[in-house]
Amino acid sequence: MMVFPHKHLLGIERLAPEDLTTILDLGDRFGEIAARPIKKVPTLRGKTVINLFLEPSTRTRTSFEIAAKRLSADAVNISGASSSTVKGETLLDTAQNIDAMSPDIVVLRHAQAGAAALLATRIRASVVNAGDGAHEHPTQALLDCATIRAHKGKIAGLRVAICGDITHSRVARSDVFALAKLGAHVQLAGPRTLLPAGAAELGATVHDRIEPALEGADVVIMLRIQKERFGAPLFPNTREYSRYFGLNERRLALCQPDAIVMHPGPINRGVEIDPAVADGSRAVILEQVARGVSIRMAILYLLGGGEAGAE
Amino acid sequence: MSPRLPPPDADLVERRELLDAIGMGRALRRMAYELVERLGHEGDAIYLVGVRTGGAHLASRLAGMIRESGDTPAPTLGAVDISLYRDDVFHGLPKPEIGPTELPESIDGRVIVLVDDVLFTGRTVRAAMDVLGDYGRPRAVKLAVLVDRGRRELPIQPDFVGTVVQTAATESVRVMLKERGEWDRVVLRERRA
Numbered sequence: 180m181m182v183f184p185h186k187h188l189l190g191i192e193r194l195a196p197e198d199l200t201t202i203l204d205l206g207d208r209f210g211e212i213a214a215r216p217i218k219k220v221p222t223l224r225g226k227t228v229i230n231l232f233l234e235p236s237t238r239t240r241t242s243f244e245i246a247a248k249r250l251s252a253d254a255v256n257i258s259g260a261s262s263s264t265v266k267g268e269t270l271l272d273t274a275q276n277i278d279a280m281s282p283d284i285v286v287l288r289h290a291q292a293g294a295a296a297l298l299a300t301r302i303r304a305s306v307v308n309a310g311d312g313a314h315e316h317p318t319q320a321l322l323d324c325a326t327i328r329a330h331k332g333k334i335a336g337l338r339v340a341i342c343g344d345i346t347h348s349r350v351a352r353s354d355v356f357a358l359a360k361l362g363a364h365v366q367l368a369g370p371r372t373l374l375p376a377g378a379a380e381l382g383a384t385v386h387d388r389i390e391p392a393l394e395g396a397d398v399v400i401m402l403r404i405q406k407e408r409f410g411a412p413l414f415p416n417t418r419e420y421s422r423y424f425g426l427n428e429r430r431l432a433l434c435q436p437d438a439i440v441m442h443p444g445p446i447n448r449g450v451e452i453d454p455a456v457a458d459g460s461r462a463v464i465l466e467q468v469a470r471g472v473s474i475r476m477a478i479l480y481l482l483g484g485g486e487a488g489a490e
Numbered sequence: 491m492s493p494r495l496p497p498p499d500a501d502l503v504e505r506r507e508l509l510d511a512i513g514m515g516r517a518l519r520r521m522a523y524e525l526v527e528r529l530g531h532e533g534d535a536i537y538l539v540g541v542r543t544g545g546a547h548l549a550s551r552l553a554g555m556i557r558e559s560g561d562t563p564a565p566t567l568g569a570v571d572i573s574l575y576r577d578d579v580f581h582g583l584p585k586p587e588i589g590p591t592e593l594p595e596s597i598d599g600r601v602i603v604l605v606d607d608v609l610f611t612g613r614t615v616r617a618a619m620d621v622l623g624d625y626g627r628p629r630a631v632k633l634a635v636l637v638d639r640g641r642r643e644l645p646i647q648p649d650f651v652g653t654v655v656q657t658a659a660t661e662s663v664r665v666m667l668k669e670r671g672e673w674d675r676v677v678l679r680e681r682r683a
Contacts, residue, residue, distance in 0.1 A: 205588065208588040208589070208590065209588075211590050211591065215624060215625060216624070216625060216626065217623075217624040217625070219624065220574040220575060220624070221574070221575055221620065222574040222575070250574075
């Protein structure tokens with residue numbers, strides 16, 4: 180029997196390994212719906228899901244919207260540009276107005292770390308964190324785990340390299356939490372200016388060169404440079420970054436022969452990843468996108484159950 | 491909060507045995523025979539679709555019996571999972587384990603035989619028909635059940651029945667199957683007063 184004792188999904192950090200497994204197992208089941216002639220089940224009929232995206236996003240917002248619709252929930256999208264936040268309304272005022280319309284689930288993307296947790300204390304609906312600043316992006320970590328598990332059959336004991344802009348990456352944080360909870364050995368690599376202080380305390384090994392992280396890796400997760408999150412340049416130029424930290428065929432050869440290459444997108448071709456690798460046979464980047472839908476269905480299903488309980 | 495509990499099973503006591511292993515085997519063989527007699531001459535193979543999980547085991551047994559009879563092409567065997575189609579998904583029941591729906595051949599234009607262990611309110615069958623509707627348009631849908639315990643809440647009737655039993659609302663019928671590590675038998679149970 181499946182039990183999910185949380186009202187919200189705010190981050191991976193506070194989830195138990197069994198919670199992660201529940202979501203992954205359910206996600207695998209929901210994957211089948213995408214192959215049906217009618218890609219829709221009536222499970223969440225009559226539930227309302229509001230996608231409140233106050234930071235640009237195409238992939239994640241579309242993924243949540245499709246997930247809600249495949250479960251027959253009504254999905255309403257509110258994006259930064261069209262919302263009253265541009266008229267000066269605060270997040271909490273926006274949220275309380277939305278809550279007054281009685282949605283069941285609010286999916287929030289926001290530039291401030293902790294925004295989803297704050298929202299969860301103020302509204303009645305369940306809150307799903309779809310990325311809060313450089314803090315967490317739990318659904319991305321879950322779909323990454325689902326992709327890894329599908330290819331490797333397990334997560335425990337795998338060597339996973341996460342390379343690039345670690346400091347500004349909520350994906351890296353959520354990935355490290357999830358992979359460590361599930362027993363993987365995580366290697367973080369990036370230029371020192373993009374490695375956060377205390378990264379090792381997250382439960383990962385930290386390298387300031389990419390090669391030792393790639394050595395013997397079963398999985399490589401490449402991250403984009405999040406220029407929008409820092410002002411002054413933290414490395415000389417993208418050509419130099421690419422030369423020292425880009426994933427190309429030569430560096431990929433350091434990994435296990437059956438290693439898979441992942442990227443949360445959007446990818447910057449020729450910067451963190453060589454086009455030959457991004458389009459190569461080892462890349463599973465589009466499969467991540469496909470699994471994102473089923474993982475988000477699993478989360479909406481678990482939170483949409485009403486009585487699934489409070490945290 | 492405390493995790494949700496499984497449905498209360500402990501306060502059910504066994505009242506009587508409706509079928510033993512021999513009786514169950516006999517009922518299934520008779521159903522297999524009737525299936526062949528009534529549907530075996532339609533041209534296409536008989537398409538059995540079990541409702542997970544009990545019905546799927548029974549559909550697989552019926553398929554074996556039909557295959558052995560040799561009177562008709564080997565049957566097609568599928569299974570549906572109805573947990574996402576229930577009308578009581580979120581009514582305090584424990585979250586169900588969701589199994590895959592497997593329909594190995596297109597159901598368009600075929601005669602589909604839904605197989606379930608117990609027919610009670612009819613809501614499970616209604617949900618199973620909704621699942622089929624999302625996969626195609628069968629020419630007809632028939633219903634085969636091992637036990638019809640009455641007390642329908644929807645206008646649904648079986649076409650092939652193993653045994654019929656009158657029950658009270660406080661009673662429950664449980665089909666035990668060797669596929670689930672139990673002895674084959676069907677028992678009538680009642681909630682302890």
